[in-house]
Amino acid sequence: MSASIPFNRPGVEGHELEYVRQSIDKGHISGDGGFTKQASMNLEAVFGGRVRVLLTTSCTHALEMAAILLDLKEGDEVIVPSFTFVSGVNAFVLRGAKPVFADIRPDTLNIDERQIETLVTPRTRAIAPVHYAGVGCEMDAIVDIAQRHGLEIVEDNAHGLFGTYRGRLLGTFGRMATQSFHETKNINCGEGGALVLNDPALIERAEIIREKGTNRSRFFRGQVDKYTWVDVGSSYLPSDMLAAYLLGQLEMAEHIQSKRQRIWERYAEALAPWCEQHGVRMPVVPEHCRQPYHMFYLLFPDLDARQSMIAHLRARQITAVFHYLPLNDSEMGARFGGRAGQCPVTESVSERLLRLPFYNTLSTADQDRVIETIMAWRS
Numbered sequence: 001m002s003a004s005i006p007f008n009r010p011g012v013e014g015h016e017l018e019y020v021r022q023s024i025d026k027g028h029i030s031g032d033g034g035f036t037k038q039a040s041m042n043l044e045a046v047f048g049g050r051v052r053v054l055l056t057t058s059c060t061h062a063l064e065m066a067a068i069l070l071d072l073k074e075g076d077e078v079i080v081p082s083f084t085f086v087s088g089v090n091a092f093v094l095r096g097a098k099p100v101f102a103d104i105r106p107d108t109l110n111i112d113e114r115q116i117e118t119l120v121t122p123r124t125r126a127i128a129p130v131h132y133a134g135v136g137c138e139m140d141a142i143v144d145i146a147q148r149h150g151l152e153i154v155e156d157n158a159h160g161l162f163g164t165y166r167g168r169l170l171g172t173f174g175r176m177a178t179q180s181f182h183e184t185k186n187i188n189c190g191e192g193g194a195l196v197l198n199d200p201a202l203i204e205r206a207e208i209i210r211e212k213g214t215n216r217s218r219f220f221r222g223q224v225d226k227y228t229w230v231d232v233g234s235s236y237l238p239s240d241m242l243a244a245y246l247l248g249q250l251e252m253a254e255h256i257q258s259k260r261q262r263i264w265e266r267y268a269e270a271l272a273p274w275c276e277q278h279g280v281r282m283p284v285v286p287e288h289c290r291q292p293y294h295m296f297y298l299l300f301p302d303l304d305a306r307q308s309m310i311a312h313l314r315a316r317q318i319t320a321v322f323h324y325l326p327l328n329d330s331e332m333g334a335r336f337g338g339r340a341g342q343c344p345v346t347e348s349v350s351e352r353l354l355r356l357p358f359y360n361t362l363s364t365a366d367q368d369r370v371i372e373t374i375m376a377w378r379s
């Protein structure tokens with residue numbers, strides 16, 4: 001009997017363990033040590049050195065920081081896609097804001113930019129697009145709407161590190177963007193994230209919010225002679241051990257990305273004829289978007305087919321998973337006026353989407369087994 005193939009399996013790629021060891025040997029394992037600085041600089045270089053990147057304990061926490069930095073007030077509205085991870089909505093709700101759900105495009109599964117303007121009201125403060133699977137949202141249109149209505153943009157770029165839209169890196173369109181280094185993401189440290197600040201005016205306050213509302217970062221730089229409570233904040237700074245692990249991964253980014261590209265292209269090539277025959281749709285990546293190969297999904301014709309494939313794979317020790325449930329049709333979404341039928345594309349895609357095993361160390365033999373098992377379904 002063959003071994004099981006998980007949906008995800010995080011792997012060590014370079015010097016991660018050595019760096020963790022070094023952080024311990026140096027006696028600095030709390031936040032903001034040497035590895036935090038190096039990992040942040042590495043990420044700033046990814047973004048062309050024009051941004052400031054603050055490591056956080058998660059993408060969820062980076063989103064919470066972004067919501068605090070926006071000074072959202074009770075009753076302010078934030079336009080979000082209904083097909084996303086809860087953190088991209090909770091962060092704003094925690095500030096008292098109301099999420100307003102936009103449906104997604106049937107092709108890229110990103111927020112449907114054509115709906116955004118119809119949802120703008122005098123209370124709208126921000127748009128929070130998510131680059132699903134790292135394929136860029138239609139940022140030309142979204143930036144244009146934001147400018148005309150004086151709205152902020154916060155990009156949830158959890159899937160999109162290294163992706164581009166019309167040649168420009170995802171994460172550089174909004175005033176802020178957030179990254180995730182959760183173990184399921186391309187680059188990971190188990191749990192981790194980053195807040196990308198494209199506006200230098202936000203840096204000082206962001207540092208304070210991340211340090212429990214104190215000016216401790218300025219104190220450590222010798223800019224003030226004691227540190228004190230100056231603003232709201234929380235504990236959003238990761239341990240230097242995690243930053244050390246993250247640096248090891250970031251240094252191997254090119255290698256990781258090329259492995260993922262190979263895996264993604266192999267799925268696409270091998271499954272194309274089968275998909276055609278079975279009315280199954282593969283991911284759509286428009287010409288003007290470069291994707292970072294975050295995931296490979298299949299869109300089945302209906303819920304029954306998708307569930308049948310999940311069971312078929314599971315019976316052969318292969319784990320494939322569905323993704324987001326529509327937030328508009330959730331218990332919490334209903335409290336903000338969300339309801340079933342409001343976002344038909346999200347509701348349909350949510351029932352039909354299947355994510356295949358996809359991780360940096362997925363071997364060719366295991367990937368072949370996934371592909372062959374899929375092709376043996378109902379045949």
Ligand SMILES: *Cc1c(COP(=O)(O)O)cnc(C)c1O
Pocket residue numbers: 057058059060061084085087088130156158159179180181182191192193
């Ligand atoms: C993974 C993910 C998050 C949350 O990331 P954490 O680092 O686990 O908090 C948020 N948004 C999207 C789109 C994600 O995929």
